[in-house]
Amino acid sequence: MQTAFPYLEKELSWLSFNERVLQEAADSENPVIERVRFLGIFSNNQDEFFRVRVAGVRRRILIEESRGGGEASRTLLAQINQKVLALQTRFDEIYRQLLLDLARRNIFLVSESQLSDYHGKWLKKHFRDKIRRHIIPVLLGPDTKLDLCLEDGLTYLVAELRKDDQIQYAFIPVPSDKTARFTQLPAEESKNRKTLILLDNIIRHCVDELFNGIVEFDSVRCYSMKLTRDAEYGLSNEIDLSLLEKMSSGLKQRLTAEPVRLVYDREMPQSMLEMLVEQLGHTNYDSLMPGGRYHNFRDFMSFPNPGRKYLENSKLPAISSNQFTRYSTAFEAISAGDILLNYPFHKFAHLTEWLRQAAYDPAVRSIKINIYRVAKDSQVINALTEAVKNGKDVTVVVELQARFDEEANIEWAKLLTDAGVRVSFGVPTLKIHSKLALISRIEEGELVHYAHVGTGNFHEKTAKIYTDYALFTRHPEITKEVEMVFDFIDHPYRRFKFQHLLISPVDNRRKLYSLIDREIQNRLAGKPAGITLKVNNLVDSGLIKRLYDASRNGVKVRLIIRGMCSLVTEVPGVSDNIRAISVVDRFLEHPRVMVFENGGDTRVFITSADWMGRNIDSRIEVGCPIYDPRLKRVILDTLEIQWNDTQKARVLNRAQDNPYVKRGNRRKLRSQLEIYEYLLEMEQALLAK
Numbered sequence: 001m002q003t004a005f006p007y008l009e010k011e012l013s014w015l016s017f018n019e020r021v022l023q024e025a026a027d028s029e030n031p032v033i034e035r036v037r038f039l040g041i042f043s044n045n046q047d048e049f050f051r052v053r054v055a056g057v058r059r060r061i062l063i064e065e066s067r068g069g070g071e072a073s074r075t076l077l078a079q080i081n082q083k084v085l086a087l088q089t090r091f092d093e094i095y096r097q098l099l100l101d102l103a104r105r106n107i108f109l110v111s112e113s114q115l116s117d118y119h120g121k122w123l124k125k126h127f128r129d130k131i132r133r134h135i136i137p138v139l140l141g142p143d144t145k146l147d148l149c150l151e152d153g154l155t156y157l158v159a160e161l162r163k164d165d166q167i168q169y170a171f172i173p174v175p176s177d178k179t180a181r182f183t184q185l186p187a188e189e190s191k192n193r194k195t196l197i198l199l200d201n202i203i204r205h206c207v208d209e210l211f212n213g214i215v216e217f218d219s220v221r222c223y224s225m226k227l228t229r230d231a232e233y234g235l236s237n238e239i240d241l242s243l244l245e246k247m248s249s250g251l252k253q254r255l256t257a258e259p260v261r262l263v264y265d266r267e268m269p270q271s272m273l274e275m276l277v278e279q280l281g282h283t284n285y286d287s288l289m290p291g292g293r294y295h296n297f298r299d300f301m302s303f304p305n306p307g308r309k310y311l312e313n314s315k316l317p318a319i320s321s322n323q324f325t326r327y328s329t330a331f332e333a334i335s336a337g338d339i340l341l342n343y344p345f346h347k348f349a350h351l352t353e354w355l356r357q358a359a360y361d362p363a364v365r366s367i368k369i370n371i372y373r374v375a376k377d378s379q380v381i382n383a384l385t386e387a388v389k390n391g392k393d394v395t396v397v398v399e400l401q402a403r404f405d406e407e408a409n410i411e412w413a414k415l416l417t418d419a420g421v422r423v424s425f426g427v428p429t430l431k432i433h434s435k436l437a438l439i440s441r442i443e444e445g446e447l448v449h450y451a452h453v454g455t456g457n458f459h460e461k462t463a464k465i466y467t468d469y470a471l472f473t474r475h476p477e478i479t480k481e482v483e484m485v486f487d488f489i490d491h492p493y494r495r496f497k498f499q500h501l502l503i504s505p506v507d508n509r510r511k512l513y514s515l516i517d518r519e520i521q522n523r524l525a526g527k528p529a530g531i532t533l534k535v536n537n538l539v540d541s542g543l544i545k546r547l548y549d550a551s552r553n554g555v556k557v558r559l560i561i562r563g564m565c566s567l568v569t570e571v572p573g574v575s576d577n578i579r580a581i582s583v584v585d586r587f588l589e590h591p592r593v594m595v596f597e598n599g600g601d602t603r604v605f606i607t608s609a610d611w612m613g614r615n616i617d618s619r620i621e622v623g624c625p626i627y628d629p630r631l632k633r634v635i636l637d638t639l640e641i642q643w644n645d646t647q648k649a650r651v652l653n654r655a656q657d658n659p660y661v662k663r664g665n666r667r668k669l670r671s672q673l674e675i676y677e678y679l680l681e682m683e684q685a686l687l688a689k
Contacts (some may be wrong), residue, residue, distance in 0.1 A: 023658060039095060039300050174199055182299075206666075226264075333449055334472045338472065360386070361441070365447070366394070372399045396421050403413050410427070435457060436453060449476075450472070450647070453470075529555050532594075539613070559652070581652060604635050
């Protein structure tokens with residue numbers, strides 16, 4: 001992106017974020033099993049980066065070249081590939097070191113060449129009984145369209161079957177989606193020795209059994225590869241197709257979308273690599289990435305711990321909110337005062353219990369909710385379908401274009417529709433990313449609204465690993481405006497005016513500009529002024545320029561950015577008053593929080609929107625003010641704890657080299673654990689009242 005002010009390309013900033021994930025894998029103070037799992041997180045992130053970010057740059061090059069340009073985008077792609085290769089080299093070094101660290105703890109990840117006779121025979125039977133049924137190789141023939149046969153993101157073993165001077169190539173899928181990627185071998189000599197083997201190596205060991213009697217061969221050797229495709233897809237514009245049908249069509253297109261990356265075993269023979277490049281039609285703008293023997297390291301996110309408990313993080317028991325538990329029903333609790341949950345430290349079960357009660361409470365008339373991502377066995381969905389059986393009017397807005405969850409959401413939409421739920425797909429041109437629920441209830445003859453406004457999805461699994469805020473309120477103005485958001489989704493052509501909520505794309509940009517400008521005015525008037533922002537990504541050029549304006553006028557700006565940050569700190573005369581950190585730790589930082597000093601009357605907002613153009617202008621997002629002084633204090637305190645992290649915070653600087661925040665003479669402070677203790681003490685104090 002070309003701007004008249006300092007701006008880091010978001011793709012390079014994203015790679016800097018994933019380098020912070022890799023730092024966690026390298027950090028010897030983390031338990032060794034967790035370090036291996038961080039390699040899986042890094043790999044999963046890289047896969048998505050290529051499907052989305054690199055694919056976007058590649059499309060941009062092709063479009064710009066058709067107009068006689070494209071030089072800047074080609075340069076960017078070259079910078080991306082250079083950084084990716086450097087990260088891959090570092091990844092391989094860390095992986096080798098982790099294998100040694102595991103071995104010191106009597107955990108061994110072995111290859112097929114390291115098997116004893118006993119284990120070799122055991123695996124042959126295991127392969128026949130458990131694995132072979134899931135494998136159908138693709139034999140390469142003159143009419144094989146390989147680019148149509150290989151699935152996105154799946155590891156394949158490319159087998160070279162040689163008979164005299166003849167070579168037959170076969171592509172063997174590694175079915176880690178159907179059977180475990182890791183198998184623990186039975187104890188042999190020492191019970192203390194724990195031996196694991198990857199599914200890939202089991203297949204290598206048993207590869208003869210796949211081809212005996214089908215293909216004649218004297219020898220066979222296998223090398224791994226993985227193809228990554230463009231995650232974007234063209235949807236039909238035919239007006240006679242429903243959005244649901246379009247999405248189903250689009251998902252099929254993704255299976256054969258353009259390849260953007262080919263990762264291959266660097267030991268692969270040159271002749272085999274040339275065959276792959278020719279068969280897949282790779283261009284200069286596709287990434288050829290030499291790698292190690294194994295791909296799909298994302299499976300390492302679930303790396304088992306066959307050893308002692310200390311080799312992984314101890315569990316943090318989720319905290320019960322005493323604001324909920326001291327009352328008979330969730331509605332009584334919310335009526336007594338606004339409630340703020342901070343996941344994963346608080347129990348997500350408070351939310352599902354609220355919905356469960358609403359499903360059969362005779363006073364409840366209607367339930368409305370946004371669904372962006374939900375768990376596989378979702379209690380949220382179950383409560384909604386049960387509510388219909390109890391005569392409730394249930395409306396669910398399903399976002400069919402939630403990236404990588406489209407197929408699941410299509411199935412949820414069908415299930416909900418069959419159950420009698422009114423399912424809406426929202427506005428075709430706008431993704432609905434808000435995290436809203438609204439329950440309407442008859443109390444003393446009046447209709448009373450209860451609302452949930454959050455920063456994260458209604459997803460039981462991610463609520464255990466993502467940090468997020470969830471506000472429960474019956475504040476009449478807030479709940480009325482939440483109801484207006486649902487009306488806006490149904491009737492986007494109508495004009496709506498919001499006094500409290502910040503709504504994308506209606507007024508969010510204008511209000512954010514106004515909030516920043518007010519801090520500038522307060523600073524110039526000698527009043528308290530300052531901005532603290534915590535988001536996943538900060539890349540919107542308009543908002544970055546406004547923050548630069550604030551800095552030039554003396555407003556202190558503190559940024560806590562998990563991922564992409566295109567704002568450049570340390571630029572004299574531009575960003576002298578801006579400091580930025582990023583915290584990467586055992587939980588994924590996911591809340592979006594905005595704090596404005598506002599002349600001494602501090603304003604605090606939680607929001608579903610990152611500071612990206614798409615979130616501000618092209619999605620339905622909701623920001624909500626926190627009015628309850630006690631809840632406001634909790635957010636301010638936890639932000640302060642995070643800002644003072646001396647163990648997991650990195651400085652976001654111009655060089656993007658991720659130095660850790662210097663501790664100096666301050667005590668060690670790991671903010672996620674400190675926040676957990678803070679919330680635990682707060683709940684205990686509340687219980688004692």
